[in-house]
Amino acid sequence: MLILGIETATQQVGVAVGGHEGVIATFEVARGRRHAEILTPAIEFTLKQADIELAEISCIAVDVGPGLFTGMRVGLAAAKALAQALRIPMIGISSLDLLAFPCRHTDRVVVPVIDARKGEVFWSMYRQVPGGLQQVAAPTVGPVDDLVADLLARSQDVLCVGDGAERYRDEILDGYRCEISGPAYPPVGALVQLAHARALREEYLRPGEIEPVYLRAPDAQINWSVREERP
Amino acid sequence: MTRNVVPDSNTLVLGIETSCDETAAALVMGGNDVVSTVVSSQIEVHADFGGVVPEIASRAHLQALNPVIARTIVEAGVDESRIDAVACTYGPGLIGALLVGVSAAKALALAWDVPFVGVNHLEAHLYSAFLEDPSLEFPLVVLLVSGGHTMLVEMQGHGRYRLLGQTIDDAAGEAFDKVARFLGLGYPGGPALDREAMNGDPDFVRFPRAMSDDPSNLDFSFSGLKTAVVNYCRKHPDVGTADIAASFQMAVVDVLVAKTRRAAQRIGATGIVLGGGVAANSLLREELLGACASDGIRGFLPSRAMCTDNAAMIAATGWYRLKSDGPTPLDVGAFPNLRLPLVDA
Amino acid sequence: MLRVDDLAGTHAVAAAIAGLARPGDVIVLAGEMGAGKTAFAQGFGRALGVTEPITSPTFTLVHSYPCAGKLTLHHADLYRLDSSSDVDDLALHELAADNGIVLVEWGDVAAASLGDHIEVRLAHPLDTDDPEAAGDIGEFGDTGGREIELSATGSLWAGRWDRLSRAVEAYRC
Numbered sequence: 001m002l003i004l005g006i007e008t009a010t011q012q013v014g015v016a017v018g019g020h021e022g023v024i025a026t027f028e029v030a031r032g033r034r035h036a037e038i039l040t041p042a043i044e045f046t047l048k049q050a051d052i053e054l055a056e057i058s059c060i061a062v063d064v065g066p067g068l069f070t071g072m073r074v075g076l077a078a079a080k081a082l083a084q085a086l087r088i089p090m091i092g093i094s095s096l097d098l099l100a101f102p103c104r105h106t107d108r109v110v111v112p113v114i115d116a117r118k119g120e121v122f123w124s125m126y127r128q129v130p131g132g133l134q135q136v137a138a139p140t141v142g143p144v145d146d147l148v149a150d151l152l153a154r155s156q157d158v159l160c161v162g163d164g165a166e167r168y169r170d171e172i173l174d175g176y177r178c179e180i181s182g183p184a185y186p187p188v189g190a191l192v193q194l195a196h197a198r199a200l201r202e203e204y205l206r207p208g209e210i211e212p213v214y215l216r217a218p219d220a221q222i223n224w225s226v227r228e229e230r231p
Numbered sequence: 232m233t234r235n236v237v238p239d240s241n242t243l244v245l246g247i248e249t250s251c252d253e254t255a256a257a258l259v260m261g262g263n264d265v266v267s268t269v270v271s272s273q274i275e276v277h278a279d280f281g282g283v284v285p286e287i288a289s290r291a292h293l294q295a296l297n298p299v300i301a302r303t304i305v306e307a308g309v310d311e312s313r314i315d316a317v318a319c320t321y322g323p324g325l326i327g328a329l330l331v332g333v334s335a336a337k338a339l340a341l342a343w344d345v346p347f348v349g350v351n352h353l354e355a356h357l358y359s360a361f362l363e364d365p366s367l368e369f370p371l372v373v374l375l376v377s378g379g380h381t382m383l384v385e386m387q388g389h390g391r392y393r394l395l396g397q398t399i400d401d402a403a404g405e406a407f408d409k410v411a412r413f414l415g416l417g418y419p420g421g422p423a424l425d426r427e428a429m430n431g432d433p434d435f436v437r438f439p440r441a442m443s444d445d446p447s448n449l450d451f452s453f454s455g456l457k458t459a460v461v462n463y464c465r466k467h468p469d470v471g472t473a474d475i476a477a478s479f480q481m482a483v484v485d486v487l488v489a490k491t492r493r494a495a496q497r498i499g500a501t502g503i504v505l506g507g508g509v510a511a512n513s514l515l516r517e518e519l520l521g522a523c524a525s526d527g528i529r530g531f532l533p534s535r536a537m538c539t540d541n542a543a544m545i546a547a548t549g550w551y552r553l554k555s556d557g558p559t560p561l562d563v564g565a566f567p568n569l570r571l572p573l574v575d576a
Numbered sequence: 577m578l579r580v581d582d583l584a585g586t587h588a589v590a591a592a593i594a595g596l597a598r599p600g601d602v603i604v605l606a607g608e609m610g611a612g613k614t615a616f617a618q619g620f621g622r623a624l625g626v627t628e629p630i631t632s633p634t635f636t637l638v639h640s641y642p643c644a645g646k647l648t649l650h651h652a653d654l655y656r657l658d659s660s661s662d663v664d665d666l667a668l669h670e671l672a673a674d675n676g677i678v679l680v681e682w683g684d685v686a687a688a689s690l691g692d693h694i695e696v697r698l699a700h701p702l703d704t705d706d707p708e709a710a711g712d713i714g715e716f717g718d719t720g721g722r723e724i725e726l727s728a729t730g731s732l733w734a735g736r737w738d739r740l741s742r743a744v745e746a747y748r749c
Contacts, residue, residue, distance in 0.1 A: 040334075041562045044341065070327045078337070080296075081297070085311070085342035
């Protein structure tokens with residue numbers, strides 16, 4: 001079984017391929033705002049270097065967010081189209097799961113933090129359990145202050161990871177003593193590893209069942225009372 | 232690198248369109264034979280907001296695109312292995328919306344190992360006429376009127392365009408939308424205003440016809456007209472909405488038709504083609520046909536389905552572009568401000 | 577508060593601001609439909625050496641124009657946006673930071689998302705309560721006269737404010 005992983009929920013574009021034998025090839029570029037240009041050639045390149053044909057792929061794994069909406073949708077649109085054209089199933093994994101995964105051997109609480117722009121971040125919390133990590137706080141979006149309040153309320157030994165933790169390092173450390181290190185962007189290798197575990201349990205989805213995790217509603221927030229109508 | 236294909240009359244192109252608020256796919260053979268076409272409109276999604284909200288549009292495209300493509304293939308009754316190329320709008324339009332289509336289209340081209348063709352949405356509107364009447368002969372004058380554009384184009388041949396005139400401020404469709412919103416007529420504004428105007432007197436107020444004094448000038452301006460409507464309403468709060476809508480619409484159509492006629496005379500056009508969303512406006516269709524009849528040239532009005540955004544015109548244009556330029560590289564992105572490629576005068 | 581009598585006056589005020597604008601600036605254009613935001617943008621662009629027509633960016637949200645030098649003028653319109661995250665997606669500050677000047681129509685509705693900026697508020701004489709000030713503006717108010725109010729958010733223009741005041745002195749009322 002071979003899985004193609006696609007990850008575009010942050011500044012980074014990531015492509016990986018792997019399966020029973022682990023991760024075979026990965027490609028990661030973090031230059032932001034060029035997801036659509038980079039992604040398709042990156043898939044071609046990664047498969048070519050791994051000497052794998054698209055026809056050999058049996059599952060498409062994709063990072064479903066949360067993250068930057070426009071970039072996230074580039075990966076989701078491409079992943080869904082590939083799965084549809086190749087008639088193969090999909091697996092969706094949260095960007096926060098991917099960030100936490102490399103830290104699964106710590107006994108601290110792992111808090112992945114993704115930059116959500118305009119002073120806000122996406123975050124959730126994980127704790128080590130036999131065989132991996134368990135989510136102990138559901139994904140949330142909010143101001144950095146809310147994250148700090150959440151950390152204070154739980155008052156545990158914490159490891160923060162992700163580009164949001166890097167960007168707001170000072171604000172977080174001013175409010176709560178913890179460590180900030182680990183990956184800045186969701187590692188695409190982890191996407192293939194986590195998807196492989198689910199594929200073994202046959203937890204597949206059809207393209208139409210893949211749901212992006214936006215966490216923010218696109219509802220009207222702007223005060224448009226000034227955009228007048230004829231009295 | 233995907234393989235190249237030299238298109239012929241049997242070449243089947245899948246077209247994809249996600250530049251604004253319609254998610255559309257179509258299969259077109261040989262550049263003009265529409266095998267199947269599917270449009271999923273988001274109008275209801277945006278109605279509450281009185282306009283297209285980009286983030287909502289992008290989310291809806293991502294959700295709708297796969298089912299729309301699947302239905303297009305099923306309705307065509309062909310196996311997807313028959314598809315020879317994938318064409319997709321890559322501009323102009325809303326960047327987030329365009330990226331959904333472009334990303335999916337490139338992935339499909341990669342998976343099927345067929346060429347990808349990036350299509351200019353404006354050029355596709357020019358081609359929509361050829362889908363319904365391949366017998367049209369050059370040179371043609373195309374009046375392209377939509378929410379984002381108002382231009383008069385001389386179509387000298389396939390892929391050969393010369394700009395004769397364009398708006399120097401607002402697009403005609405934008406003026407319709409904004410005036411409709413101002414008059415409280417609902418969304419989408421164009422059709423709502425069209426309906427309201429049917430009950431009004433088009434000669435009730437003579438709103439200014441901007442830039443129509445100089446017959447050599449084929450440019451348009453609608454910003455001042457919008458202001459004139461607002462100011463007139465302030466001064467005359469008792470005048471009925473239908474009369475204002477009808478008078479406003481008359482002013483817009485007057486200018487559009489007068490300049491299009493002049494353009495056709497100037498270049499000795501064999502016919503006039505109307506394109507873009509505003510081409511669905513009843514008064515514009517009626518007046519333009521009347522003008523063509525009295526000037527003795529052909530007037531081609533695409534069906535209302537072909538005026539709005541659709542993917543058949545994208546697939547058709549993709550066929551012509553594949554023939555003239557070959558495939559588009561897979562490292563291409565989307566271009567929200569893409570312009571029509573023009574030849575030198 | 578400034579008052580101009582015709583379109584040329586609007587263009588002159590726009591040119592005065594353009595003359596003091598620097599790469600990185602964000603300039604908000606406020607005012608109701610028909611108040612003259614597009615006219616201001618056209619005068620502003622012409623002063624920066626933009627030769628092509630400056631048309632309404634309502635449809636594609638941002639239009640970009642190369643100016644004299646390596647400067648780019650970005651003309652944005654928030655009219656169709658309904659959430660401040662949409663405004664963030666336009667990344668107007670990134671456009672400004674990349675040797676750009678950004679004009680934002682209807683920018684006042686999302687001023688908090690725009691950071692340091694100056695606001696140019698345009699009003700038609702008819703909008704004022706003073707009938708005398710409105711004068712005889714004709715049936716459609718097409719004399720081009722309007723009132724313009726300038727204000728700054730943040731300190732970006734602090735060093736330039738005096739010069740700006742002097743540059744538009746002739747129109748003060």
